[in-house]
Amino acid sequence: MKIAVASTDGKLINLHFGDANRFLIFELKDGEGKFQEMREKTSIPLNNHQERWVASIDLINDCKAVLCSKIGNEPTIELRKRGIKPIQLDCDVKDAIEECSKHLLN
Template structure:
């Protein structure tokens, strides 16, 4: 299973879902997690709000959860339809991935 994290530096969760230009992807396996890859989003102008969050969904569509600092109502609904759990946190990436993996596995 995979979890996407919106972070600029890989240390703290500091990006809004639609504003994220990259997602860190972590693999969860038997209660353990490890960094897998960085997925970068093609730049989209700020005035194309819906296109920005739709592009983010397309980028992480194989993940079971996404952790970000903020997420709007519309992308939350669309993520849930796809079986992706949106999680809003402002904390350390490793702590967030560890806690999220516990909840997804239970």
């Protein structure tokens, strides 16, 4: 199972879903999370908020969950429609991946 993480530095989950210009993609398997790749969005003007979060959803559409510090109601609804679980966290990426591997794989 793949999960996406919104992080500026790969250490902390510190980005709002719509503001993330990139997502770190991890593969959860056998109780562990392994980094797979980094996916980057193309530039979208800051004033077009909906277009920014729609682009984020399109970028991670093969993931089963996304970890971010904040997320709005509309993107949450759209993610759930596509079978992607939005998870709001404000913590270390490594710790979050470990916890997700315990809970999402069961």
